[in-house]
Amino acid sequence: MRLRVRFSKTGKVRFVGHRDVARIWERSLRKASLSVAYSEGFSPRPKLSFGLALSTGYESNAEYLEIELLEPADDSIWGVVEAEAMCARIDASLPAGFDVMAVAPADRRADSLQQAVTSCTWEILVDPAGADEVAAGVESLLSRNEIVVERERKGKVVTEDIRHQVLALDVTGETDDGVRLTADLGTQPRALRPDEMLAAMDPPLLARSVCRMNQWMSQGDDRIEPLSVDAAPAPLAKVRA
Amino acid sequence: MSSLWPELERVLGEVQKPARYIGCEDGMIIPEHRPDKAAWLLIYPDTYEVGLPNQGLQILYEIINERPDAVAERSYAPWTDMAGVLRRTGLPLFSVDTHRAAGEFDILAFNLSSELVYTNLLECLDLSGVPLHTAGRRPEDPLVIIGGHCAYNPEPLADFIDAAVLGDGEEVASEISEVVAAWKASGRTSRDGILRELARIEGVYVPSMYEAEFDGDRLISLTPRLPGIPEVVEKRTVADLATWPYPKNQLVPLTEVVHDRLNVEVFRGCTRGCRFCQAGMITRPVRERPADQVRTMVTEGLRRTGYDEVALTSLSTADFSGIEKVVATAVADDVCGQVSVSLPSLRVDAFTVGIAAEIQKARRTGLTFAPEAGSWRLRQVINKMINEEDLYGAVGSAFSQGWRRAKLYFLTGLPTETDEDTLAILELARKCIDVGREHHRSPSVTISLGGFVPKPFTPFQWFGQNTETELRRKIGLLRDGLRSGGKTFNGVKLKWHDARASVVEGLFSRGDRRLGAVIEDVWRNGGVFQEWSEHFDVSLWENALARNGLSLDWYVYRHRTHDEVLPWDHLSAGLHKDFLWQDWRDALDEVGLEDCRWTPCYDCGACTGYGIEHIVASAVPPAGGSQGTGQGPGNNAVPVSLSTGPRVPAGAGS
Structure with a gap:
């Protein structure tokens, strides 16, 4: 069966890059003694597919991967008990800083997560510059019809309008550590990164920390998460309090 | 006595491969520092990717942390971009385990497996805020110790190191811990006293306790300055590996390393x-x-x-x-x-x-x-x-x-x-x-x-x-x-x-303590990570030799004679x-x-x-x-x- 896993990446390990995270997963699944399917060929690799890459340095409460398992062969015996056991088993094998939040069987015929996800919700902490100032910057950004930026794409610098990818942006809190923004940013055809958006603001802002809170897929007029977690504790929750 | 992580976290976004500096490996130990425990910082003076797998360092890391009177953490040479950030922000070299400043440790212990990393040792000392020269260190400064194969001729590093340890480290690390823990508990008074105590441990060589006498270019003798200091320092050998099944918890890094x-x-x-x-x-x-x-x-x-x-x-x-x-x-x-x-x-x-x-x-x-x-x-x-x-x-x-x-x-x-x-x-x-x-x-x-x-x-x-x-x-x-x-x-x-790199290796492989000035000169002129071809610069070495009136002909290309005193004759394998x-x-x-x-x-x-x-x-x-x-x-x-x-x-x- 194919298993979809939602996991978080918080704390010091936020500085571990995407490729290294993949390698950590391969090792952790071997530690957990899961019967992962391997590719055929000269150098077989475990069949894992990851969703959208997360920039090195960002935290996340909504990372996804899918694992092709030999056992159980299908999800006919799958239930709450199996899901909880699987969660615990994988979580125990992961290094500190990575935590399994939910697992569920996945449909092999569905689009890959990279294709299916259309936007992400981010929490961004920017250096204390004054909430009013930040709010003014947000308002000014949202009032623009186009936001043309230079982005690097496959080694080349291209100019792109990113306005349509800023779906929502709000000041959602202020503490001694800084001002918190919450942003919904589009991911198609290419994900807009929070720091790209902050750099386009006037004056440009610098993030102290960034955390991906959700990934969203479109379903009719609604949006749903690939795997939802009830009352997921956010790493920035303490800031909110 | 606290973690530098909050400060480091703010700058890690600026450097390549920040995962080099976070620790977090499976097998990492978070030790409890105490005034009566000797605190070791085990440093591999090359990048994290090269140093992390080093088995010698990992063995000592476990053995020391198992002792009641000692703790050990690890550090690796920060890449040039990180060294720049540390200097700009005034942050010191730190351990990757608890991100503690290097200067807060009692012992900085370097593992040296190649001569070309010698300038990185100086770089690490400088970033730690530790005086480069043994002679300039005060009782509150850490002891600087080296081990590994290069310790068999530590003479070129004599100006910078307090001690060199010859041979297998499993047993001697404990003996050093005991002496240093006692010294620390007694308030770290005289530096001379602790060095003399270290020199009495078998396998430990304290270069400053020995006088090197030259006749022109020729080394005539290398002898103890004081009574009670051994004329010949013997290497340490663990008799039976079966008693040392280490590392028991090999470190599993989060980022890709060699081996x-x-x-x-x-x-x-x-x-x-x-x-x-x-x-x-x-x-x-x-x-x-x-x-x-x-x-x-x-x-x-x-x-x-x-x-x-x-x-x-x-x-x-x-x-x-x-x-x-x-x-x-x-x-x-x-x-x-x-x-x-x-x-x-x-x-x-x-x-x-x-x-x-x-x-x-x-x-x-x-x-x-x-x-x-x-x-x-x-x-x-x-x-x-x-x-x-x-x-x-x-x-x-x-x-x-x-x-x-x-x-x-x-x-x-x-x-x-x-x-x-x-x-x-x-x-x-x-x-x-x-x-x-x-x-x-x-x-x-x-x-x-x-x-x-x-x-x-x-x-x-x-x-x-x-x-x-x-x-x-x-x-x-x-x-x-x-x-x-x-x-x-x-x-x-x-x-x-690269034949030029072989020549520089040869210079230090059999060099004597006059070469300390050359190492320092190259380091002061920016020569770090010389074992990396993109950083190796032979002209730095040639210029430094010339400035100090020393030559490759003498140190590298000359056949030595049977009766010649070799700079490592007072050491023994x-x-x-x-x-x-x-x-x-x-x-x-x-x-x-x-x-x-x-x-x-x-x-x-x-x-x-x-x-x-x-x-x-x-x-x-x-x-x-x-x-x-x-x-x-x-x-x-x-x-x-x-x-x-x-x-x-x-x-x-x-």
């Missing part, structure tokens, strides 16, 4: 007697780990780490008694799915390749062999007694079992080497291709050529290294031969080590100087020497001097491999003492 796999040391020491090989000379005698313990360490290690590859490490690993059985069980017990076993140090014979075929089921790309010299004559000189049939057997076996590439390691610049010897390398490679053609249409053989650097405590320590020009000429000889040979050498490729000199004469006479683990003792001194002996489970050389022993299968009357008695329980992984 990213489980590593299990199967034996220490080697008595093949290759005359160019310092490791083989200074780590004697051979001490095998019991096969059961190896199996336990492999099985437990794979289960704990999730690695799918394990390397059995040692010098010439195929010499381990009963290697096939150990390998077979390791492969059979694949607790974590498909496990591959690698033997980083292969012997050149078909038998060895057979084992390799057994264990490398997947990813069969290339195999590496080290004949070291092109002609039989020269292989007799260096005592690497591989005959051509062994090599062709090995290569044929490899090509017939699915490998498509063979890599052959050679040294150039060896004693007595003629152009005929050098060119014989091409001939060997060509014949290997011929052997390969019997199995593949386009086999490939890569010649990898290194410049020979004479090392202390080897029979070649008196030999004048080939000049840079001469090394280049020899490399050119092969390159031209390959080119002009045209189709004859189809499939043969040539790679070589157990080897009698007479034995080394005789072996040097034998080399020049093209006379080989047998492997004493299976033949009578020739009293090199490494066993007899310390009251220890070989621990080898098999009384006979491994099947098919008489290499270097010069003996046939009939010659089995071997007076080697075997350890057949009960052993200390393994305890691996416990």
